[in-house]
Amino acid sequence: MSESRYDAIIIGAGVIGAAIGYELAKTGRRTVNIDKNPAAGYGSTSNSCAIIRFSYSTYDGVAMAWEGQHYWADWRNYLGGDVDERGLIEFVQCGTALLKKPGDGSHHEKVVPLLTELHIPFEDWSVDELVQRFPAFDAAVFGPPKRPDDPDFWNDPAERLLGAVWTPDAGYVSDPQLSTHNLQRAAEKVGGEFRFNTVVTAIERTEDRVRGVTVSTGEQLTAPVVVNVAGPHSFVVNRMAGVEGTMNITTRALRHEVHHVASPPGVNYGSRGCHVQDGDTGIYFRPEAGDNILIGSEDPACDPRQWVENPDEFDRRITDEQWEAQVLRLARRMPDLGVPNAKRGVVDLYDVADDWIPIYDKTDLEGFYVAIGTSGNQYKNAGVAGHCMARLIEEVEGGRDHDGDPLTVTGRYTGLDINLGAFSRNREINPNSSFSVNG
Numbered sequence: 001m002s003e004s005r006y007d008a009i010i011i012g013a014g015v016i017g018a019a020i021g022y023e024l025a026k027t028g029r030r031t032v033n034i035d036k037n038p039a040a041g042y043g044s045t046s047n048s049c050a051i052i053r054f055s056y057s058t059y060d061g062v063a064m065a066w067e068g069q070h071y072w073a074d075w076r077n078y079l080g081g082d083v084d085e086r087g088l089i090e091f092v093q094c095g096t097a098l099l100k101k102p103g104d105g106s107h108h109e110k111v112v113p114l115l116t117e118l119h120i121p122f123e124d125w126s127v128d129e130l131v132q133r134f135p136a137f138d139a140a141v142f143g144p145p146k147r148p149d150d151p152d153f154w155n156d157p158a159e160r161l162l163g164a165v166w167t168p169d170a171g172y173v174s175d176p177q178l179s180t181h182n183l184q185r186a187a188e189k190v191g192g193e194f195r196f197n198t199v200v201t202a203i204e205r206t207e208d209r210v211r212g213v214t215v216s217t218g219e220q221l222t223a224p225v226v227v228n229v230a231g232p233h234s235f236v237v238n239r240m241a242g243v244e245g246t247m248n249i250t251t252r253a254l255r256h257e258v259h260h261v262a263s264p265p266g267v268n269y270g271s272r273g274c275h276v277q278d279g280d281t282g283i284y285f286r287p288e289a290g291d292n293i294l295i296g297s298e299d300p301a302c303d304p305r306q307w308v309e310n311p312d313e314f315d316r317r318i319t320d321e322q323w324e325a326q327v328l329r330l331a332r333r334m335p336d337l338g339v340p341n342a343k344r345g346v347v348d349l350y351d352v353a354d355d356w357i358p359i360y361d362k363t364d365l366e367g368f369y370v371a372i373g374t375s376g377n378q379y380k381n382a383g384v385a386g387h388c389m390a391r392l393i394e395e396v397e398g399g400r401d402h403d404g405d406p407l408t409v410t411g412r413y414t415g416l417d418i419n420l421g422a423f424s425r426n427r428e429i430n431p432n433s434s435f436s437v438n439g
């Protein structure tokens with residue numbers, strides 16, 4: 001049996017795994033990203049909506065996302081130039097409108113003070129301004145979110161929204177799979193290796209220290225550092241490493257549908273629209289290529305949650321029920337929307353942490369690290385997560401007691417302090433979380 005030696009093995013070559021590989025390779029470590037898929041970003045990253053926004057519920061969530069945005073805005077420089085023969089992704093800065101609904105519990109109440117505190121540019125729009133900017137919208141209050149079989153779904157609305165919080169620097173990335181390939185090429189340029197079509201079947205360890213991994217060919221790869229970035233398979237890899245029961249926060253795979261519909265005639269939403277967080281109807285939507293609109297769910301309480309026991313086996317077909325729920329919710333907000341019979345979209349898995357906040361941490365097994373629980377909302381943070389994980393690994397391998405004295409990482413672009421203790425595996429469940437994709 002052959003053996004290969006590395007300084008760090010990264011399990012997974014999704015957008016976050018590839019960013020960690022790039023950051024570690026830049027520090028001079030000999031790295032390998034291992035992925036069972038045939039190419040980088042073919043896991044859950046490939047079906048990401050890739051929305052880059054800053055509207056989280058906690059200070060640390062907003063700070064991380066604001067820092068993370070700058071990586072996308074500076075993508076070519078960050079990667080070290082035009083590293084990819086397939087070209088680089090486009091970051092479409094279409095802006096985000098976070099709709100303000102009346103009454104308690106509107107998400108903007110948490111977000112506005114944090115945007116203010118962190119000096120993130122935003123505008124506070126009145127409802128008239130919202131409709132002036134986006135005349136295709138009906139600015140009525142339709143909520144709380146309901147399913148179309150609820151007798152109140154088509155009720156005539158009695159009041160209007162309060163307006164919207166507009167963040168012009170937000171947007172989306174055109175092609176999440178390509179962005180991961182960009183990271184792969186950047187990592188390779190500084191010496192990082194990638195192995196595809198290769199399954200990690202075991203984590204090798206001594207009593208208290210990781211030694212490496214065994215892969216599907218039977219080959220053993222050794223390294224003092226192994227990082228679990230397995231996306232929705234994170235709990236499976238933690239189980240292999242024997243650390244599953246050692247963390248206060250756990251992760252689970254959640255099935256999620258995203259749908260595509262044509263823009264209403266004359267609206268050109270695909271090129272002129274913005275990203276909208278519509279907590280009133282329970283959806284988010286953004287422009288999509290080909291003059292389409294992409295619709296995701298904010299997972300309102302009325303929608304059943306489909307937890308998946310085996311992330312290798314789940315139904316990738318769009319269901320009639322969820323298609324109707326998401327598309328008809330958008331049809332309320334955008335009354336001229338045609339509701340097609342032919343269902344279009346994608347189905348994939350979120351890797352959800354108990355409080356929908358990611359875990360970027362070490363573990364009780366020395367040398368074994370996790371970047372998991374990305375909860376449907378961490379694509380945007382790939383660059384900053386890579387930077388934070390590389391700094392964490394450097395410090396902990398150098399002897400730091402991160403559990404007792406959590407590391408703070410200074411954002412490369414914004415200079416903000418990012419307290420990694422907020423993303424600890426052993427944190428108490430954060431009560432400020434939205435317990436949804438809004439983190």
Ligand SMILES: Cc1cc2nc3c(=O)[nH]c(=O)nc-3n(C[C@H](O)[C@H](O)[C@H](O)COP(=O)(O)OP(=O)(O)OC[C@H]3O[C@@H](n4cnc5c(N)ncnc54)[C@H](O)[C@@H]3O)c2cc1C
Pocket residue numbers: 011012013014015016017018034035036037041042043044045046047048049050051052198199200201229230231232233237256257258347348349350371374375376377378379380381
């Ligand atoms: C439908 C959907 C919409 C989303 N929308 C957004 C959004 O708009 N904005 C945002 O910020 N975030 C969004 N997210 C979340 C974001 O896409 C993810 O957080 C991010 O892509 C996760 O990247 P990753 O590298 O951690 O995981 P993944 O991309 O899932 O990669 C994990 C990799 O590990 C590999 N792997 C697993 N087990 C093994 C093993 N045993 N051996 C070898 N390889 C293994 C898999 O093959 C996979 O390629 C969305 C997610 C989904 C599913």
